[in-house]
Amino acid sequence: MVHKRLDLAGIESISDQKVAEHLFYLEDQDGQATLEEVLLSSMEWQSSESVPLIEALWKPVEHNPPNFGYSSSVYWFYLPLLNAAHYSSEWVVEIAYPVLDYVDLYVVRKGEVQSFYKLGDKQPFSNRVFDHRNFRIPVSLEPLDQVGIYIRVKTSSAVQVPVSLWTYGGLMKYDQLDSLIIGLYFGLLLVMALYNGMIYLTVRQKSNLHYVLYVICYGFFQAALMGLAYQYIWPSSIHWNDQSILFCLALSLMFGTLFIRSYLNLNHKSPRMNRLYSVATWIGGAFVGLSFVLSYDVMIRLMVSFSIVICLGAMAGGLYLWRSIGRSIQYFTLAWLFLFFGGFILAMNKFGVLPRNLLTENASLYGSAIQIILLSMALVEQLTMERKKRFAAQQRAIVQERLAREAQEHALTLQRQDNERLELRVQERTAELESLNERLKELTIKDSLTGLYNRRHLDTKAEEEYKRAQRERNPLAVLLIDLDHFKQINDQYGHQFGDECLIAAAKVLGDNVQRTSDTVARYGGEEFVAILPGASKEKARYLAEMIRLSIMSLNMSYEGKKVPLSVSIGIVSTVPKEAGRYEELIKAADEALYQAKAEGRNRVLSAN
Structure with missing residues (x-):
């Protein structure tokens, strides 16, 4: 029997129905078959674009998803993959049935095991490659590359193995x-x-x-x-x-x-x-x-x-x-x-x-x-x-x-009790509505990703602090913080990891800007703003340096590789002019930030 490999070139995601057309299975009734025997039976390393299989052992999957009911046998599944494109591709193999007991996944290239993953709900959740309820593993294919995915399943639940393939974009x-x-x-x-x-x-x-x-x-x-x-x-x-x-x-x-x-x-x-x-x-x-x-x-x-x-x-x-x-x-x-x-x-x-x-x-x-x-x-x-x-x-x-007067009084008493209960329920519903309104108000002023205040709240707060500083003739400091090389981080590691970097940076800002009178907000993209009422230029610079050093000390890593983070910070601290607006401080801080980036990034500069 000859079976065409599943070509992944130019595809974003492949449902389990499509995968099932290329999936074969082998039933190991006593559960004693080894990986070497399974590889030998599939002759994985001898294939090119087509996969010869021994029909007596391997059988095509007849149901989508593969479903063998409750069985004490061990089932092996074999999925041959091909990347016919002249560029590499990254994929995620998913088994969307989280109650399987033991799931061993092997990525085999030319008869040799490239990767092995031991999954299943009999394993600690922390062992999983992806923090997800389903079983997921990454698979990389080089240009004109071909690999075989071998899956060994043993479970006391129904043997159902819905296998899907995703690119990271399609999976998101x-x-x-x-x-x-x-x-x-x-x-x-x-x-x-x-x-x-x-x-x-x-x-x-x-x-x-x-x-x-x-x-x-x-x-x-x-x-x-x-x-x-x-x-x-x-x-x-x-x-x-x-x-x-x-x-x-x-x-x-x-x-x-x-x-x-x-x-x-x-x-x-x-x-x-x-x-x-x-x-x-x-x-x-x-x-x-x-x-x-x-x-x-x-x-x-x-x-x-x-x-x-x-x-x-x-x-x-x-x-x-x-x-x-x-x-x-x-x-x-x-x-x-x-x-x-x-x-x-x-x-x-x-x-x-x-x-x-x-x-x-x-x-x-x-x-x-x-x-x-x-x-x-x-x-x-x-x-x-x-x-x-x-x-x-x-x-x-x-x-x-x-x-009868007594019967009338009794009926009125019952009616009054009902009204009291109804009033109590109305009060409870009113209290619930007020609580929900408070939560809704909180959501409208917070950035959904970082938990910091959003641009809308920043504009309102900054305007108030600027006018207060004008009246009281007190200094007002503004820090404009920008993550260095953030676009490269997004392009290289993906937007999900970029979001993790933004969240980590936001936590550093929240930990360092702690005065109740201060305001820290996400200004947009990878930029943050801190409004510091009463802070002199020296205090503002000291705080900015603390933030910069804290960001540098973040231990961010992607798939085991350390990813350094740094920020550039523009500072302005002045007593606001009577006819001025707070946007002028933002502009001055932005010019200082631009100068910091022009001088090599990862530094703090004050506006003239």
């Missing part, structure tokens, strides 16, 4: 969209949990509490399943990382059944269904304990099957009570339908029926997000209906109060 674009989706999803979960938690504290309704607990546990389950919890919450807890998926899913099932029982009020409306869900709750609780005893593959199959039963049962319960409750039960039923539908799309994606993209890969996120929104709407609608019922009861009581 994808990560931005992926981070946006993840941020929106978990932000939604947090808002829904907080909102309904506050409602529970107000009305003490069990269904709200069970909903909040369900959302929290399901959020942790998704975070663990997506590798986010391992990346951000417990990066050193290898054993707990696997255990957390089962544990959080079991808690989600338990609190999910409790929510269904309390929301549908099955204890009164359907005792038979209530007994069934009572048993389901106990099964969910048993799963919590069994998650520490049984193996991952056994538990995940049991709980996935049980979750399907719960979804179908919730929809059946909603349909059974469709007409007896009202619009809230419609939200409730649709919520579980969307969760089931999202899980179904994801399953079809995993089994290769549907293509892998942002929609199908995140189907469970979309489905669960819609479910959580609809369940919250159902709770609000239920609360509204109950309030309407209470109001109707009050109206009936008022009619009866015309015949």
Whole structure:
């Protein structure tokens, strides 16, 4: 069998669907095959543009992504790459399934291992080349170069290996969209949990509490399943990382059944269904304990099957009570339908029926997000209906109060209590809104990358300090700081590393400019400005030298290579003229900065 290499010339990114067309696999049932045997079977070093393979051992991947279910075998994957261009290229190989236990990646050129990476969620997170939830390794190809990527996978989870190839630019674009989706999803979960938690504290309704607990546990389950919890919450807890998926899913099932029982009020409306869900709750609780005893593959199959039963049962319960409750039960039923539908799309994606993209890969996120929104709407609608019922009861009581004074007084008391609770809730919402407004105001004056004040706030603050210095006849100093050779750093190491340099420089400025009356801001690009009220030229120069030396001492490195940083600083310190403007100080400092750069950079110069 002859297989064409995957040519990377002129391509920005290659999805796992395209990669799968060039991917071969080998099943090692006893897990004893060595890399040398695998290399021999693929005859990697004998190939040119085509890769001869021994058909009896290596087989083409039939599903996208490769999916072999739960298996005790070790699987090897082979991806031959070619750079037919006359220029070198840098790539990132990604395996976007973070729950694989052991993942060994080899970069082989002419039969010799050039690079080896030991990954998987059974390894400490700090071992990863890229600080990311998925498994990523860098691959460099010289002009007219060819390499083979060998991947060895052994896992107790489903053997799914979605392999993608990215340039660094393409990867950055994808990560931005992926981070946006993840941020929106978990932000939604947090808002829904907080909102309904506050409602529970107000009305003490069990269904709200069970909903909040369900959302929290399901959020942790998704975070663990997506590798986010391992990346951000417990990066050193290898054993707990696997255990957390089962544990959080079991808690989600338990609190999910409790929510269904309390929301549908099955204890009164359907005792038979209530007994069934009572048993389901106990099964969910048993799963919590069994998650520490049984193996991952056994538990995940049991709980996935049980979750399907719960979804179908919730929809059946909603349909059974469709007409007896009202619009809230419609939200409730649709919520579980969307969760089931999202899980179904994801399953079809995993089994290769549907293509892998942002929609199908995140189907469970979309489905669960819609479910959580609809369940919250159902709770609000239920609360509204109950309030309407209470109001109707009050109206009936008022009619009866015309015949009995005591009944009338009792109804008025109930109405006053309801109004007090409503007023309290309005006050809480007002306080929340004020808090959010304060946070929004903070965001409008801060630079999103460095955390320093932005240009807009600088203009306002500098104008105030300039006028104050005019009135009080005090000196006002301005430092204009510029990172040397920053464009070269961006061009050579990439904008992401350039951003890291800006953040590090901003921290140095914040550490050195500490007076409450001082203002330090990002002026634009790699330039920063410090406004120092009352500072003489000597004090300003001393502070500037401290900043310059601190920047030089920063230990910045890119892929193990030290990258020196330095700054040029222009200074002006004077008592402002009565008819002047602060822009004149900025201009003078800028001229001094220009002169500093002209004299060789990495120095401090004062304006004449």
